[in-house]
Structures are given as C-alpha cells and as structure tokens.
Amino acid sequence: MKKQTLTAFLLLLPSFLGTAVFVLIPFLDVFRRSFFQAVGGSFVGLSNYIAVLENEAFLQALSNTLRFLLVCLPLLLGLSFALAVLLYSLPFARSFFEAFFLLPMAIPVASVVVFWRMLFHTDGLLNGLLGYGGFSGGDWMNTDAAFGVLVFSYIWKNLGYDVILWIAGLSQIPKEQYEAARVSGAGELRCFFSITLPQMGDTILMIGVLSFVNAFRVFREAYLIAGNYPHNSIYMLQHLFNNWFTKLDIQKMSAAAVMLAVVISLMFLFLERRNERKERTDS
Amino acid sequence: MKSLTQRFTGVHRQWPVYVFLSLLALLMLFPVLTMALSSLMGPGELRESYGAVLGAGGENILWKPLPQYPTLQPFVELLLDSPDFFVMFWNSCRQVFPILLGQTMVGMPAAWAFARYRFPGRKVLFWLYMVLMVMPFQVTMVSSYLVLSRLSLMDTHLAICLPGIFSTFPVFIMEKFFRAIPDSLLEAARVDGAGAFTIFWHIGVPLGLPGVMSALILNFLEYWNAMEAPMTFLKTKAKFPLSLYLPEITTDQMSVSFAASVVMMLPAILGFLWGQEYLQAGIAASGLKE
Structure with a gap:
C-alpha cells in the first residue's frame, strides 16, 4: 500500500469505525430483520413490507408527509429565491437583513412553542386579531388548519437558511456577465431571465434536497404544539415511527426505515449523477 | 466600487x-x-x-x-425555586458539549483525509458520508436503538452523545474548508521536510479553523434544539435536556415557563450573534456541490 493511502486511512479510521459501529452495521441488521419475523425469527420474505404498505396509519402518514412536502418545498424555494434576489440586489445593509431572516433557525423550537400555542389557540392572539378586523377565526390546531400552522412554522424557521443558500448560488455567477449584458443594452428583467435563472439549476436541486431533509425536522413543532396524536391532517411519518417505537414494533419500523433509506439514497444518487454529467460537459 | x-x-x-x-x-x-x-x-x-x-x-x-x-421576578423564581430547571440545563450541556468536542476530534482528521488525499474507495466513502448526512433521524432510529440497547447504553447521556459524535455532517462541512487551502502552502511545507501529521496540525487545522467553527456553531444550534434522539433514547425524566422539559412546565407555571424559554433561547442567540459569519459560511458550504 502506498504511504499516502495508509496515512489517509489512519486519519479516517476513528470516524469510519464509529460510523460503522453506530450506523452502518446496525443498519445492515435492520435490513436483515426487515425480512424476518419478530417472534421465532423465521424468514418471511417481503411480508413485513406488505404489512407496512397495507397499514392504514402508514398510508395516512405517508400521504400527509407527501402533501406537506409538495406544499412546503415549492413555497419555501420560491419565497426564499425571491427574497434572495431582492437582498442580493441591495446596495446597503444586506448582511443586516440576512441576520434577521436567519435568526429563527437559531431559536430552539421548545423555547417558542408557548408563543405558537398563544398565537393559534382558540382564544389566542390570531383569533383575537381577526376578531378586531371583523373576521371570525377558527380552531387552528384541531381542524385542517393545523396543516397550515405547520407549514407556516416550517417556512418561518427555514426561510433564512434557504436565502443564504440562494445567495451563495447567486454570488457564483461572474459579475462580468451582467456587465457585458448591460453594456449591450439588456435591462434588469432581461438579465434576470437570461443570466440568473438559467444558472440556478444546480442550486435549486441542492437546496431542494437540503430543504427536504429539514422538512423532516418539522416534527418537533408538530409534536410540541400538538403531542403524539395530533389532528389527522398533521399526523406525519415521524409520528408513526414514534408510535411504532413506543410499541417496539421493530419489524414494521425496520421495513419502513429501509424503504425510506432507499428512496432518499436514490434521490441523492440521481442528484450526484446529474452533477457529474454536468461537470464532464463543462470541462 | x-x-x-x-x-x-x-x-x-x-x-x-x-x-x-x-x-x-x-x-x-x-x-x-x-x-x-x-x-x-x-x-x-x-x-x-x-x-x-x-x-x-x-x-x-x-x-x-x-x-x-x-x-x-419570573427569572428570580426560575433560578431560585426551580431546581429541576438547573438539572435540565446541565443535562443539555452534558449532551451537547461532548458531542461538539467529539465531532471535532473525530471529524477533523477524517475531513482532512477526504480533502487532501487520493485513495482507493475515496469517492464511494465520501458518497456514503453525504448520504448519511441527509438521512432523517427516523431512518437511523431503529438501528441506533438496536446498537444502544446491545451496548446497554439506553437511557444514559452516552445514548445521545455517541451517535451524535459520529454524525457525518461536520466532516462534510470541514472538508469544504480544508479543500480550499491552496496547494502551494502544503507543497512548501513538504519541501521543508514536514511530515503528514505536522502539515495537518500546523497548516491544515489553523487555516481550516473557520470550517471547524462553522461546523461547531451549526451543530451547537442543532443539538441544543435536539428532541428526537432524547425523546427516543431517554426514559428517566432526570436525564431530559431542556428541550423536552420546557413543554411540560407551560401549563401550570406560566411566568416561569416564559423565563425558562428565554433562558434556553439565550445561549442559542448568543452563539448566533457571535458566530453569524461562520454560520453563514457553513450554510453556504453545505450548499456547494461536491
């Protein structure tokens, strides 16, 4: 073995060993278990998977989670992009505003949960405010509106994070391109549609993946505001995993974890392949 | 200009x-x-x-x-009459800071290896690290549970710390910063006869320090806010971190709950203000493709 390789392996060893012990090996065990029975340990093929896919709570949770992602991701990506473009064009005080938008990301969920409760309570601030305006509010947490509340708190928390990511993407576009376009008479809009937008392809995919990952963390808000069994419209995969865990239903959890891992890995693989192809054509 | x-x-x-x-x-x-x-x-x-x-x-x-x-008065009441609060605050510290220390010690050399060495399997391994980085907690929760109960670590602080230390996210962030160090600097040191570890420790670490800071601040905010892992792997209330304790005091003692929320927020906000520059650099780095 080359000395270089040996040094690299030595440097990697502690990290890799830990990852193997705490993640990789147990995950292989989970993979194995997903094909076996809980009691007796006989091979049952795909029946754990079928049990999960036929489970009503799973289907409900999956459809809620997908609905949440389909509503939130475009909304968050769109809003944060608009905000990023706006901020990026500012002549002054850009970092000042960036700080404000990023702040919610730093705030621990548990420490603002009282505020969300006050805001969305039946006799809470929001309904009170609506009352002043002559509108009638509703019971936000125990109707389908709970879904909207969750979307709102997700956007509140993640907007600044995505803005920073977009600005990082925007700042990679060479300034000369804009200058050249302006010299040949292109206006702001033209610049935006012909220079900015076409070069955001990679950024949007990467931000999409990161926002997708962060979307799984919205469980914290859902759990803190509404507990283990919230309104049906915000019963997510994360709640289901938690409830399975309380019942120690390892078989269902294993099968579901394997499926989730496969879906996410495939998404990620697709993203990486695309990037690689792009790099090859670029160079 | x-x-x-x-x-x-x-x-x-x-x-x-x-x-x-x-x-x-x-x-x-x-x-x-x-x-x-x-x-x-x-x-x-x-x-x-x-x-x-x-x-x-x-x-x-x-x-x-x-x-x-x-x-x-709420703060006085909180700090003088709620011994629970101190226990939970201390629990949060005991879970967060060992994770940060461990991540740095284990993650820095790994990130250096990925950034600065070409070795067989590098690509696959780095891909694996990135995939693990994006996996939500629910994917790894069963496997972590299995290994933690095998090691009889369930319901201990270590059950939170150990899986946290080997999170691959800090490795990914630090790798970005290590890679940005110009080759010429390392080459010069090599010509002067510096060994691999000298170069890592005396050039890599100091120059990559902003990356280490970014990883630290991002992970501090993440683990200070952690709920899923403590909820799953801890049973005894006396071991709960603040994030699990706060929701429980809201109904009976209102004023204390506001004060407790603010005290919990404070380290996060201070960390944010102190490390905003690193935080932004870290977020931007997490968005750049490999």
Whole structure:
C-alpha cells in the first residue's frame, strides 16, 4: 500500500469505525430483520413490507408527509429565491437583513412553542386579531388548519437558511456577465431571465434536497404544539415511527426505515449523477 | 466600487424595498420579541393578558406588546425555586458539549483525509458520508436503538452523545474548508521536510479553523434544539435536556415557563450573534456541490 493511502486511512479510521459501529452495521441488521419475523425469527420474505404498505396509519402518514412536502418545498424555494434576489440586489445593509431572516433557525423550537400555542389557540392572539378586523377565526390546531400552522412554522424557521443558500448560488455567477449584458443594452428583467435563472439549476436541486431533509425536522413543532396524536391532517411519518417505537414494533419500523433509506439514497444518487454529467460537459 | 453617494442614492431609490424588508424582518423577530417581553411580566399581569389561552382563567386575550410593570421576578423564581430547571440545563450541556468536542476530534482528521488525499474507495466513502448526512433521524432510529440497547447504553447521556459524535455532517462541512487551502502552502511545507501529521496540525487545522467553527456553531444550534434522539433514547425524566422539559412546565407555571424559554433561547442567540459569519459560511458550504 502506498504511504499516502495508509496515512489517509489512519486519519479516517476513528470516524469510519464509529460510523460503522453506530450506523452502518446496525443498519445492515435492520435490513436483515426487515425480512424476518419478530417472534421465532423465521424468514418471511417481503411480508413485513406488505404489512407496512397495507397499514392504514402508514398510508395516512405517508400521504400527509407527501402533501406537506409538495406544499412546503415549492413555497419555501420560491419565497426564499425571491427574497434572495431582492437582498442580493441591495446596495446597503444586506448582511443586516440576512441576520434577521436567519435568526429563527437559531431559536430552539421548545423555547417558542408557548408563543405558537398563544398565537393559534382558540382564544389566542390570531383569533383575537381577526376578531378586531371583523373576521371570525377558527380552531387552528384541531381542524385542517393545523396543516397550515405547520407549514407556516416550517417556512418561518427555514426561510433564512434557504436565502443564504440562494445567495451563495447567486454570488457564483461572474459579475462580468451582467456587465457585458448591460453594456449591450439588456435591462434588469432581461438579465434576470437570461443570466440568473438559467444558472440556478444546480442550486435549486441542492437546496431542494437540503430543504427536504429539514422538512423532516418539522416534527418537533408538530409534536410540541400538538403531542403524539395530533389532528389527522398533521399526523406525519415521524409520528408513526414514534408510535411504532413506543410499541417496539421493530419489524414494521425496520421495513419502513429501509424503504425510506432507499428512496432518499436514490434521490441523492440521481442528484450526484446529474452533477457529474454536468461537470464532464463543462470541462 | 460604487462611491458612497451612489450607494446612498441607491438607498433613496429603493426605500420601498427597505420598508418591505424591515416589516418582514420584524415578523421574523416577532415570536422572539414576544417571548422576551412576556418573560418580564409578573404572574398577575400574565394571567390578565394570556390567562384564557393557557387555561388559567381570565376572560379573553389582551394583546399587550409591552409589560406594564416589568419585573425580573419570573427569572428570580426560575433560578431560585426551580431546581429541576438547573438539572435540565446541565443535562443539555452534558449532551451537547461532548458531542461538539467529539465531532471535532473525530471529524477533523477524517475531513482532512477526504480533502487532501487520493485513495482507493475515496469517492464511494465520501458518497456514503453525504448520504448519511441527509438521512432523517427516523431512518437511523431503529438501528441506533438496536446498537444502544446491545451496548446497554439506553437511557444514559452516552445514548445521545455517541451517535451524535459520529454524525457525518461536520466532516462534510470541514472538508469544504480544508479543500480550499491552496496547494502551494502544503507543497512548501513538504519541501521543508514536514511530515503528514505536522502539515495537518500546523497548516491544515489553523487555516481550516473557520470550517471547524462553522461546523461547531451549526451543530451547537442543532443539538441544543435536539428532541428526537432524547425523546427516543431517554426514559428517566432526570436525564431530559431542556428541550423536552420546557413543554411540560407551560401549563401550570406560566411566568416561569416564559423565563425558562428565554433562558434556553439565550445561549442559542448568543452563539448566533457571535458566530453569524461562520454560520453563514457553513450554510453556504453545505450548499456547494461536491
């Protein structure tokens, strides 16, 4: 073995060993278990998977989670992009505003949960405010509106994070391109549609993946505001995993974890392949 | 470079944008501000304004932006009469700081290896690290549970710390910063006869320090806020971190719960203010493709 390789392996060893012990090996065990029975340990093929896919709570949770992602991701990506473009064009005080938008990301969920409760309570601030305006509010947490509340708190928390990511993407576009376009008479809009937008392809995919990952963390808000069994419209995969865990239903959890891992890995693989192809054509 | 006057005329022209952004910024800040101001209200005033919501009687909710009789009494009560709070605060520290220390010690060399060495399997391994980075907690929760109960670590602080230490996210962030160090510097050291570890320790670590800081601040905010892992792997209430303890005090002791929320928020906000630059650099680095 080359000395270089040996040094690299030595440097990697502690990290890799830990990852193997705490993640990789147990995950292989989970993979194995997903094909076996809980009691007796006989091979049952795909029946754990079928049990999960036929489970009503799973289907409900999956459809809620997908609905949440389909509503939130475009909304968050769109809003944060608009905000990023706006901020990026500012002549002054850009970092000042960036700080404000990023702040919610730093705030621990548990420490603002009282505020969300006050805001969305039946006799809470929001309904009170609506009352002043002559509108009638509703019971936000125990109707389908709970879904909207969750979307709102997700956007509140993640907007600044995505803005920073977009600005990082925007700042990679060479300034000369804009200058050249302006010299040949292109206006702001033209610049935006012909220079900015076409070069955001990679950024949007990467931000999409990161926002997708962060979307799984919205469980914290859902759990803190509404507990283990919230309104049906915000019963997510994360709640289901938690409830399975309380019942120690390892078989269902294993099968579901394997499926989730496969879906996410495939998404990620697709993203990486695309990037690689792009790099090859670029160079 | 624009001159200062040009910049000012820019501001002048764009004032609607600034007004809009300021309103939006205020909206983002609103929950934090409300929490902070409410924590300065005494129990009586609180009951008056929010009693209806928190189930402690009172008619309807009164929206009061400023406390009429500001008092530090809730904080005094929290710090003197709630021994639980100290235990949980200490628990949070005991879970967060070992994770950060461990991540740095284990992650730095790994990130250096990925950034600065070419070895067989590098690509596959780095891909694996990235995939693990994006996996939600629910994917790894069964496997972590299996290994933690095998090692009889369930319901201990280590059950939170150990899986946290081997998170691959800090490796990914630090790798980005290590890779940006110019080759010429390392080459010069090599010519002078410095060994691999000298180069790592005396050139890599100091120059990659912003990356280490970024990873630290991002992970501090993440673990200070952690809920899923403590909820799953801890059973004894005496071992709960603040994030699990706070929701439980909200109903019976309102004023204390506001004060406790603010105290929990404080380290996060201080960390944010102190490390904002690193935080932004870290976020930007997490978005750059491999």
